Amino acid sequence: MDAYLRSVREKMSELSTIGLKLEEDIKLAIMLNGLGEEYRYLVVSLEKQDEIDFDELTARLLEEEMKVGPGTTKKAMFSKSRKVGGDCHYCGQKGHWKRDCPVRKFREESDGNAAAKGASSQFSM
DSSP: HHHHHHHHHHHHHHHTTTOOOOOOHHHHHHHHTTTTTGGHHHHHHHHTTTOOOOOHHHHHHHHHHHHHHTTTTHHHHOOOOOSOOOOOOOOOSSOOGGGGOHHHHHHHHHHHHHHHHHHHHHOOO
């Protein structure tokens, strides 16, 4: 679980470095989405809560790992048996590939719109 949480923090830091700021609830959803089937009941329980912060979620996950057994998250993280998508090599999220990444598409569209505005302003004198 420590390795999983560390990798999630690293991905969040990388996203922040490239200028993509994720809201807290999105970060928490990403963390919960990456957990294996053995954490299903904890995820359901946490989703019913009105508010939960990153530190509280981390503590609950570490506590739950003691119950389900160490190393189970790592197995789920690196499992080849996932049917829908995989780990995106652009944003690190599960469930889609880089070619389908909504973060990448958004950034490309934003960059394209900025370039188009710059080009149109050159010719509108």
